[in-house]
Amino acid sequence: MRLFIAIQLPETIVDCFLETISDWKDHGVTGTWTKPVNFHITAAFLGEQPESSLPVIKKILQEVPFFAMDLKIAAVGNFKDLYYAQITDLQNNPCKLLTDYVYQLRKALQEAGFVLDQRFKAHVTMARRLKNPDHYSLTVPEQTFHVDQVCLYQSVLSSQGPTYTILDRFPAAAKISK
Incomplete structure (x- = not known):
């Protein structure tokens, strides 16, 4: 099973991304667009794991406290050919x-024997391999949203792209807004 832990986005944010992508397309921007059902903020990518690892992963997700928070879509950035919406706290700082x-979660997963990449930047992938012949200014409208759970996802790859399925949801331990 190909697994990852992520934050599912509310419909209002998904709609915002769809409007943004539509605007980009209207201005001649092309690329491989992320499917709306696949928008999320990855906390930890676990890769291929045996089904027998699910109880360990779920136990860690139950034990590492996830606190409710307010987040903000702040800007557009890119990692080589991947274009993303940057996620920050409400003051445009990295969300502490x-x-x-994510640090505590990854530490617990690594202590349990999982191998993870060490990079984390709060973002939502919007597209890959963008071409912007007219150099249109790629922006996203600032939007805030509330997060009160984290999810364990399964990813199935196919020639039509990945399909993500939520296997389990883990609600916030407390509601804190920063």
């Missing part, structure tokens, strides 16, 4: 609550 959670 989210960063602290």
Whole structure:
């Protein structure tokens, strides 16, 4: 099973991304667009794991406290050919609550024997391999949203792209807004 842990986005944010992508397309921008059902913020990518690892992963997700928080879509950025919406706290700073959670989660997963990449940047992938012949300014409208759970996802790859399925949801331990 190909697994990852992520934050599912509310429909209002998905709609915002769809409007943004539509605007980009209207201005001649092309690329491989992320399917709306696949928008998320990855906390930890676990890769291929045996089904027998699910109880260990779920136990860690139950034990590492995830706190409710407010996040903001702040800007557009890119990693080589991957274009993303940057996620920050409400003051456009890296979100300390989210960063602290991801650090604790990854530490617990690594102590349990999982191998993870060490990079984390709060973002939502919008597209890959963008071509912007008219150099249209790629922006996203600033939007805030509330997060009160983290999810364990399965990813199935196919020639039509990945399909993500939520296997389990883990609600916030407390509601804290920063």
